[in-house]
Amino acid sequence: MRAMSEKAVLTGEHFFIGDVAAAEGALAAGCRFFAGYPITPATEVAERMARRMPRVGGVYIQMEDEMASMAAILGASWGGVKAMTSTSGPGFSLMMENIGLGMMTETPCVVVNVMRGGPSTGLPTLVGQADVMQARWGSHGDYGSISLSPSSPQEMFDLTIRAFNLSEKYRVPVIMLTDELVGHMSEKVIIPHPSEIKLVERRKPGRNILPEDYLPFAGGKDLVPAMANAGEGYNVHVTGLTHDEWGYPVMSDQAQERLVRRLVEKIRKNAPDIILFEEVGLEGDLEAVVVAYGCAARSAREAVEVARGQGRAVGFLRLITIWPFPEDLVRRLAQRTGAFIVPEINYGQVALEVERCSGGRSDTVSLGLMGGTLHTPEEILAAIDEFGRRAKS
Amino acid sequence: MIRKMRPLPPFDPAVLKAKVTSDHGLHPMDVYLKPGRIPHIWCPGCGLGVVLSCFINGLKMAGLRPQDCSMVSGIGCSGRAAGYMNMDTYHTTHGRAIPFATGLKMAKPELTVTVFSGDGDLFAIGGNHFIHAARRNIDLKVLCVNNFNYGMTGGQVGPTTPIQAKTTTSPYGNREHPFNLPHMAHASGAVYVARWTAFHARQLVVSVAETMKKKGFTFIEVIAPCPIGYGRPNKLGSGLEEMKYYREKSLIRQEADPAEVGIELGGEIIVGKFIDADRPTFADLYLNSPADKDKK
Amino acid sequence: MKKFWRLPLDAGSHSIPIGEVRIIKDRCKGCGFCIEFCPNKVLALSKEFNAKGYHPPEVVKEGECVNCNLCEIICPEFAIFTVLKEMRPVTREDILKYTERHSPSSREAPDEEPWG
Numbered sequence: 001m002r003a004m005s006e007k008a009v010l011t012g013e014h015f016f017i018g019d020v021a022a023a024e025g026a027l028a029a030g031c032r033f034f035a036g037y038p039i040t041p042a043t044e045v046a047e048r049m050a051r052r053m054p055r056v057g058g059v060y061i062q063m064e065d066e067m068a069s070m071a072a073i074l075g076a077s078w079g080g081v082k083a084m085t086s087t088s089g090p091g092f093s094l095m096m097e098n099i100g101l102g103m104m105t106e107t108p109c110v111v112v113n114v115m116r117g118g119p120s121t122g123l124p125t126l127v128g129q130a131d132v133m134q135a136r137w138g139s140h141g142d143y144g145s146i147s148l149s150p151s152s153p154q155e156m157f158d159l160t161i162r163a164f165n166l167s168e169k170y171r172v173p174v175i176m177l178t179d180e181l182v183g184h185m186s187e188k189v190i191i192p193h194p195s196e197i198k199l200v201e202r203r204k205p206g207r208n209i210l211p212e213d214y215l216p217f218a219g220g221k222d223l224v225p226a227m228a229n230a231g232e233g234y235n236v237h238v239t240g241l242t243h244d245e246w247g248y249p250v251m252s253d254q255a256q257e258r259l260v261r262r263l264v265e266k267i268r269k270n271a272p273d274i275i276l277f278e279e280v281g282l283e284g285d286l287e288a289v290v291v292a293y294g295c296a297a298r299s300a301r302e303a304v305e306v307a308r309g310q311g312r313a314v315g316f317l318r319l320i321t322i323w324p325f326p327e328d329l330v331r332r333l334a335q336r337t338g339a340f341i342v343p344e345i346n347y348g349q350v351a352l353e354v355e356r357c358s359g360g361r362s363d364t365v366s367l368g369l370m371g372g373t374l375h376t377p378e379e380i381l382a383a384i385d386e387f388g389r390r391a392k393s
Numbered sequence: 394m395i396r397k398m399r400p401l402p403p404f405d406p407a408v409l410k411a412k413v414t415s416d417h418g419l420h421p422m423d424v425y426l427k428p429g430r431i432p433h434i435w436c437p438g439c440g441l442g443v444v445l446s447c448f449i450n451g452l453k454m455a456g457l458r459p460q461d462c463s464m465v466s467g468i469g470c471s472g473r474a475a476g477y478m479n480m481d482t483y484h485t486t487h488g489r490a491i492p493f494a495t496g497l498k499m500a501k502p503e504l505t506v507t508v509f510s511g512d513g514d515l516f517a518i519g520g521n522h523f524i525h526a527a528r529r530n531i532d533l534k535v536l537c538v539n540n541f542n543y544g545m546t547g548g549q550v551g552p553t554t555p556i557q558a559k560t561t562t563s564p565y566g567n568r569e570h571p572f573n574l575p576h577m578a579h580a581s582g583a584v585y586v587a588r589w590t591a592f593h594a595r596q597l598v599v600s601v602a603e604t605m606k607k608k609g610f611t612f613i614e615v616i617a618p619c620p621i622g623y624g625r626p627n628k629l630g631s632g633l634e635e636m637k638y639y640r641e642k643s644l645i646r647q648e649a650d651p652a653e654v655g656i657e658l659g660g661e662i663i664v665g666k667f668i669d670a671d672r673p674t675f676a677d678l679y680l681n682s683p684a685d686k687d688k689k
Numbered sequence: 690m691k692k693f694w695r696l697p698l699d700a701g702s703h704s705i706p707i708g709e710v711r712i713i714k715d716r717c718k719g720c721g722f723c724i725e726f727c728p729n730k731v732l733a734l735s736k737e738f739n740a741k742g743y744h745p746p747e748v749v750k751e752g753e754c755v756n757c758n759l760c761e762i763i764c765p766e767f768a769i770f771t772v773l774k775e776m777r778p779v780t781r782e783d784i785l786k787y788t789e790r791h792s793p794s795s796r797e798a799p800d801e802e803p804w805g
Binding site for chain 1: 409427428430460463473475479481482484485494496500503521
Binding site: 419420421422423426431432433435436437438439440441442443445446447450591592594595598631632633636637 | 713716718719720721722725726743759761762763764765766767768770
């Protein structure tokens with residue numbers, strides 16, 4: 001990496017589109033490698049990175065496809081550099097195999113998925129939110145997944161930094177599950193001074209551990225192993241095959257049991273630290289709780305404010321981390337609310353999770369749009385009117 | 394939901410320690426090999442062991458220590474090579490060794506990064522990544538072990554299988570034209586293109602040492618015996634018979650035109666160093682880009 | 690058959706390396722490469738079994754190994770290597786032996802079958 005001719009952290013007030021804010025957030029988090037491929041509506045992330053990376057001493061490579069992009073950021077991460085890629089639905093599908101490799105090898109990196117109308121080529125220039133389940137279950141096999149959902153350009157900046165921190169702390173690829181509306185809207189973004197930005201780096205093996213005694217895939221108390229990058233003298237073997245704590249491929253059910261359980265539980269056990277949400281008015285007995293994320297949350301917030309202004313007992317839960325899903329919170333809320341109203345730009349994916357966690361104690365109402373446009377606050381309010389009721393005692 | 398799972402199986406670090414102390418350090422090359430991992434999984438008579446041995450000797454000849462290097466491999470029998478090297482090694486997904494290695498090299502330019510893979514991994518699923526990395530002249534050392542089939546899965550037809558050769562998925566003889574790998578590498582922009590067979594061990598060692606010192610995308614094709622997957626169905630005999638066949642059928646023609654070194658079943662095999670050129674690497678061009686001077 | 694009537698004038702500045710073959714028997718998988726490709730045909734298949742049931746090679750021509758290292762490089766299993774024992778000055782007998790071996794008449798004789 002060479003010297004910087006520009007600041008990585010552009011402290012000050014800006015008027016950015018969401019994609020550009022995400023790129024700036026990555027640079028502020030210390031990302032110095034970007035490999036990507038143009039795809040609407042995420043191209044602007046790559047364009048911003050192409051312009052900024054050489055000037056902050058990083059590397060931008062436009063790879064030949066999304067599989068190469070994902071592989072390249074894994075390689076760069078093992079080389080010790082924070083790395084990111086950006087894509088949308090079709091590219092996200094292509095990246096799935098290597099996201100699985102990132103999960104299996106516990107490689108920190110960030111994947112920005114600016115969701116658009118799907119499936120297949122779908123609506124390239126219009127919003128969708130239908131990749132939610134794919135972000136959790138897209139690659140084959142069992143693993144734990146983290147997805148963050150910003151609903152404004154400011155959050156695109158802030159949550160990208162959080163995504164890098166989570167990926168380094170838990171040694172897992174983190175998915176920024178944003179959507180075309182947030183990616184392409186322009187809003188004020190305030191970038192703080194670097195001293196105000198808290199960064200988390202991957203845990204390294206202790207100084208007193210000899211290279212031959214270092215176990216690269218033995219989880220600590222938090223189930224996360226310390227990570228030795230390439231060229232640091234630890235001679236780590238990293239493989240996508242099922243491996244033991246030394247990283248050597250072992251074809252046995254015992255090794256599989258140990259490894260895969262840890263990959264899943266690494267996220268489940270640390271969920272309280274990872275989960276983030278915004279809540280409005282969730283105390284006491286409620287008629288309805290509106291659960292929303294991304295751009296839909298903006299309409300939902302408006303509807304809830306109007307309802308509460310009318311004196312109705314309506315709460316608002318904005319998911320900032322979609323995965324891991326706040327199961328306990330929803331389970332508890334289900335006892336106090338008559339209905340969950342879930343406006344999403346898909347056929348009801350988070351609604352499935354809400355229904356599962358509510359355990360039948362309250363109704364789950366899925367307000368699904370297939371893509372291309374946003375809910376209006378009026379239609380969400382109408383749903384609150386239609387389905388809101390007191391909880392069963 | 395109630396989750397009921399079996400008790401977690403135990404893990405004993407002492408098991409490996411015992412194997413390491415009894416087995417490692419007996420051979421001069423063991424310093425480059427991961428303790429406790431030899432013997433490897435490859436068949437008796439497989440050429441991969443020979444290529445790995447020549448590779449290690451090439452590193453030695455070039456004066457590179459294990460800590461100066463890294464190896465990235467793909468999927469296949471050749472992919473297992475990474476697990477035996479005593480350096481930081483990465484066994485990635487099928488065909489994606491080259492882009493992974495690209496990211497690794499860009500993040501840590503001081504490492505000499507070798508991509509050790511096979512004909513199917515590099516030229517079928519990985520074909521696109523190969524030609525682009527060669528086009529960009531990324532500073533990677535690519536070693537392709539060509540056994541004319543997909544060995545790990547039992548010997549299926551691949552992009553280098555000669556016409557009429559028998560494999561499990563070409564039971565009546567292969568009906569597809571194979572790639573001419575040196576030609577592809579040269580056409581895509583590789584700065585060093587050579588082909589040897591596993592029999593030409595000494596020349597291979599020198600070639601490997603030369604690529605280690607060379608800047609840019611280098612490509613060495615090594616034709617290796619695969620007695621189980623390719624030798625037996627095509628009546629080439631054991632690994633030793635295949636090696637003797639290479640001795641008989643190879644012709645060393647240095648600086649031959651890569652376009653004319655295609656291989657036919659039963660035909661001669663042209664080996665040698667075909668291309669040794671110079672071109673600015675991706676890193677050279679990127680670091681010298683006008684970004685700094687552009688004030689926009 | 691060619692015979693030299695004197696030693697070459699620079700014979701004194703050359704020596705013949707004499708190597709000692711070391712075999713790690715339990716690593717061998719019996720592929721036969723070292724036996725076939727040794728330039729001096731120092732090795733042959735032994736009748737003993739190693740731990741995996743293969744026949745490792747054995748040295749059948751003591752003192753003929755010249756430490757060329759080919760077996761070390763070409764063995765796929767890292768099971769054989771040579772170490773330099775000593776450097777021997779060149780004698781008349783060496784010259785005769787090597788010219789005899791590579792003379793036209795000796796080339797017509799077939800190689801010994803290593804699997805016998």
